[in-house]
Amino acid sequence: MEHHASLLAQWLTQVLHLTQHPWPGFAHGAALSVLERYDHLLNAALAALLAMAITTLVRKNLARIPGPLQQVFEGVVGGLKDMINDNIAHHGERYLPFIGTMALFVFFNNLFGLLPALSPGTSNWNVTLGAALVVFGYYNFHGMKEQGFVKYWAHFAGPIWWLAPLMFPLEILGLLSRILSHSLRLFGNIAGEHVVAGIFFGLMPILLPIPMMFLGLFFGLIQTFVFTMLATIYLSGAVSHEH
Structure with a gap:
């Protein structure tokens, strides 16, 4: 997919006077700064910082009578806990901080696709692959911790010992394939939505953006839910003693 640096990356390039040069085999040889080349990492870092800033703000201003922002976060936390x-x-609450962190990170990345100066970090496979690898490492670690290394x-x-030479490689292949499916599903949907929205904005920049923004917000929420639900299901399978 053709690379288009976000307006924020372009602006920072000018403000910071960053050197622009062609990157071999990338963006058709266009001269880009390091921020323009890796603007997906810039937007992903901003999404992480925004998530930390908002959660810190809510935590410092907790009140018995919650304000609008606290009510939203209480609803989000309650929904994730359920x-x-x-x-x-058993003991599902211990995994809430991780699942909640991943949900906020993915959501804010998706949300950046609605802002003119930013682009969604999740529209780049490097970001979604990194998120999927973090989830993969997390649930396998807790699976070994909960059940023991050998048992896990x-x-x-499989249940039949003489089929183990056949079953074990297939099961491990299926386990590793989760990384691809988990990351590519999010990347493909967000990148496709971002490209389609850009095309429609270009065709009808006056009337169309408002309903498209609502649609983009809904789409970002759906993709956040799917990514988070899959992470929860993988974690459940890893820590369940009945598995």
Whole structure:
């Protein structure tokens, strides 16, 4: 997919007087600064900082009578807690901080696609792959911690010992394929939506942007839910003793 640096990256390039030069085999040889080349990392970092800033603000201003922002976050936390408890039978609350962090990170990245100066970090596969790898490492670590190293990996061999040489490689291949499916699903949907929205904005820049922004917000919420739900399901399968 053709690379278009975000307006923020272009502006920072001018303000900071960053050197622009062609990157071999990238963007058709266009001269780009390091921020323009890696603007997906810039937007992903901004999404992470925004998530930390807003959650810190809510935490410092907790009140018995909640304001609008606190009410929103209480609803989000309550919804995530219910989702985790519905999928993880025992002590699901211990995984809420991680699932909540991933949900906010993905959502704010998706949300950046609605802002003119930014682009969604999740429209780049490097960002979604990194998020999927973090989830992969997290649920496998807790699976080994909860069940023990040997027992956790032994269940991939299947219930019949003489089929283990066949079952184990297939199960491990299926486990690794989750990284691709988890990352590509989010990347493909957000990148496609971002490109389509840009095309429609170019065709009808006056009337169309408002309904498209509402549609983009809804689409970003759906993709955040799907990514978070899959992470929860993978985690549930890893820590469940009945698995």
